[in-house]
Amino acid sequence: MSETRTAGMATEAGGDPASSGIQEPERVIIFDTSLRDGEQAPGISLDPVEKLEIAEQLARLNVDYIEAGFPVASQGDFESVQAIARSVHGPAICGLSRTHLSDVDRCWEALKDAGRARIHVFISTSPQHMEFMLQMSPEQVIEETRRAVARAREHTGDVEFSPQDATRTSFDFLIEVLQNAVDNGATTLNIPDTVGYGIPWEFGRLIGKIRKEVTGDYGISTHCHNDLGLAVANTLAGIEAGSRQAEVCINGIGERAGNAALEEVVMALRIRGDQFPNVTTGINTAELARTSRLVSRLTGYPVQYNKAVIGRNAFAHEAGIHQHGVLSDRSTYEIIEASTVGQEGGQIVLGKHSGRHAFSSSLEKLGFKIQGEALDRAFTRFKEFADRKVEITEADLEAIVAEELGADVVEGYVLDVLEVSGGNASAPKARVVVRRGTETFEASSEGDGMIDAACKAIGTATSVDAKLVDFKVSSVTGGIDALGDVIIQIESGGVKVSGKGVSTDVVEASARAYLAAVNRLARSAHRKAAPGGEPLTLGVTP
Numbered sequence: 235m236s237e238t239r240t241a242g243m244a245t246e247a248g249g250d251p252a253s254s255g256i257q258e259p260e261r262v263i264i265f266d267t268s269l270r271d272g273e274q275a276p277g278i279s280l281d282p283v284e285k286l287e288i289a290e291q292l293a294r295l296n297v298d299y300i301e302a303g304f305p306v307a308s309q310g311d312f313e314s315v316q317a318i319a320r321s322v323h324g325p326a327i328c329g330l331s332r333t334h335l336s337d338v339d340r341c342w343e344a345l346k347d348a349g350r351a352r353i354h355v356f357i358s359t360s361p362q363h364m365e366f367m368l369q370m371s372p373e374q375v376i377e378e379t380r381r382a383v384a385r386a387r388e389h390t391g392d393v394e395f396s397p398q399d400a401t402r403t404s405f406d407f408l409i410e411v412l413q414n415a416v417d418n419g420a421t422t423l424n425i426p427d428t429v430g431y432g433i434p435w436e437f438g439r440l441i442g443k444i445r446k447e448v449t450g451d452y453g454i455s456t457h458c459h460n461d462l463g464l465a466v467a468n469t470l471a472g473i474e475a476g477s478r479q480a481e482v483c484i485n486g487i488g489e490r491a492g493n494a495a496l497e498e499v500v501m502a503l504r505i506r507g508d509q510f511p512n513v514t515t516g517i518n519t520a521e522l523a524r525t526s527r528l529v530s531r532l533t534g535y536p537v538q539y540n541k542a543v544i545g546r547n548a549f550a551h552e553a554g555i556h557q558h559g560v561l562s563d564r565s566t567y568e569i570i571e572a573s574t575v576g577q578e579g580g581q582i583v584l585g586k587h588s589g590r591h592a593f594s595s596s597l598e599k600l601g602f603k604i605q606g607e608a609l610d611r612a613f614t615r616f617k618e619f620a621d622r623k624v625e626i627t628e629a630d631l632e633a634i635v636a637e638e639l640g641a642d643v644v645e646g647y648v649l650d651v652l653e654v655s656g657g658n659a660s661a662p663k664a665r666v667v668v669r670r671g672t673e674t675f676e677a678s679s680e681g682d683g684m685i686d687a688a689c690k691a692i693g694t695a696t697s698v699d700a701k702l703v704d705f706k707v708s709s710v711t712g713g714i715d716a717l718g719d720v721i722i723q724i725e726s727g728g729v730k731v732s733g734k735g736v737s738t739d740v741v742e743a744s745a746r747a748y749l750a751a752v753n754r755l756a757r758s759a760h761r762k763a764a765p766g767g768e769p770l771t772l773g774v775t776p
């Protein structure tokens with residue numbers, strides 16, 4: 235399966251390239267700027283300890299460069315860059331600098347203890363930026379570039395230069411600035427699509443033309459923003475045109491709509507090696523999911539569920555047809571071997587689109603072997619819940635099977651009496667009497683409303699301490715005497731279960747739903763405590 239999915243990968247070609255005449259793959263340098271551009275995303279502020287933790291994880295991911303910050307921006311940023319330069323080994327450490335000579339020197343001060351250090355000098359070159367931000371003429375910008383790059387080069391042999399807003403800069407001027415940078419010692423020319431304005435084929439052509447026009451010994455890089463959602467596509471177009479460094483961020487964080495996502499660029503190169511022959515990255519992809527989680531946790535930026543490669547749904551399947559395919563062979567709907575990015579593949583999510591196949595397979599995993607009419611009945615019951623968008627948990631599945639198929643070994647509580655009072659003059663109150671076998675239990679409670687009071691009274695009467703996590707009410711029929719259909723989900727000790735209740739009175743429907751959920755909790759606890767853990771086999775015809 236994985237062979238077909240990664241066919242054509244330059245990185246995985248076997249044999250000795252030299253002796254077989256096959257060209258050795260060229261490395262695309264992965265320059266991670268999560269700690270610099272990524273941290274510029276609104277609302278993100280990492281302290282030096284957090285930055286160090288991320289930098290250490292980036293080293294495990296095996297990025298080539300870590301842009302650790304903008305040392306002149308603040309004392310905290312200076313200290314972070316310095317701490318990373320001093321203690322993170324593996325990747326080269328880079329700091330960003332404006333063209334002021336004092337900035338360049340300060341940047342070097344922060345970096346100088348790194349095993350390998352790069353200064354990244356930038357200045358704006360588009361008419362908009364030169365006029366409204368810099369208030370400089372094109373000649374002044376060239377002069378600034380020349381001086382700053384030369385100064386950086388006095389500190390280190392690894393100097394990157396970026397003409398900010400390159401994609402809105404006149405081509406001739408761009409070439410002039412870039413040539414000046416190379417002539418004064420820049421070793422990497424980074425082409426930023428600062429405002430995410432580029433279109434892939436146009437951006438690719440720009441990279442190709444720059445390589446042709448600018449002479450000297452330099453490497454070319456891209457830095458693409460995502461304002462039109464094209465950052466990854468533009469980065470790949472740049473690589474196709476000869477760029478050999480991609481500036482990227484974990485989870486695609488960064489200014490405004492963010493930067494090209496590291497994980498997407500790396501996996502596109504890897505999975506579609508047929509389209510990117512002879513290039514490779516050094517990324518340890520198995521660390522991608524872990525890195526993504528760490529960055530999300532420390533930045534407070536959630537990862538969207540359906541995010542490519544590292545989203546929690548990237549390998550999850552809900553539709554019946556898809557689930558059937560994936561259960562037969564994952565390659566039907568997964569193009570990435572999930573473990574190569576630190577994810578779990580073939581995740582079956584039971585929901586309203588799921589089919590019988592996935593339902594019975596999930597039951598089997600729980601130890602229920604179930605077929606024929608028994609399966610039909612349980613499946614119908616499951617669909618009732620799934621239609622209401624309640625998350626179906628393992629405990630729910632167990633309960634559905636046990637209740638519907640008569641394998642219920644724990645006798646449940648029955649609601650005998652429910653009395654409620656409320657209104658706006660006194661606190662809502664409820665009294666319940668529940669029965670289990672021949673024993674009855676009574677309790678009263680106040681609550682935020684009559685439903686809350688009733689649920690609390692049931693909790694007291696049954697001695698179950700559970701938290702309400704979801705509550706949905708709908709009417710089964712129309713009109714004033716409509717049946718209220720309530721689905722409740724409760725959680726206790728990490729186990730979530732649902733319960734359903736129907737009545738013309740919505741408070742009673744809620745109390746019944748709550749009691750049904752409490753009964754399920756008891757069954758789930760009983761099953762977990764059962765010795766031996768023998769699989770429960772139901773409805774199987776011998």
Ligand code: KIV
Binds near residue numbers: 271429457459
């Ligand atoms: O987007 C941009 O132009 C930048 C530069 C500093 C490279 O982040």
Ligand code: ZN
Binds near residue numbers: 428457
């Ligand atoms: Zn940027």
